[in-house]
Amino acid sequence: MIDSSGKSFLTVQEFARKYGIAETTVRRRIRRGLLPAVRVGRRVWLIVENAENEPKTKTPAGEAGA
Structure with a gap:
């Protein structure tokens, strides 16, 4: 989609x-402010x-197992 x-x-x-x-990982990153989303x-x-x-190849600290 293009605005x-x-x-x-x-x-x-x-x-x-x-x-x-x-x-679920995408939604978690949105909640944490790691992905700009509306x-x-x-x-x-x-x-x-x-x-x-x-996405980076390494998982941000605290994200694994969350």
């Missing part, structure tokens, strides 16, 4: 598929798509 400013967005599901991580409605999150969002 009027030209920014591209992915849903939680699209982001998880693209980067091969679980949807809420649309009550349940839908849209994540700004850019290179800075690419």
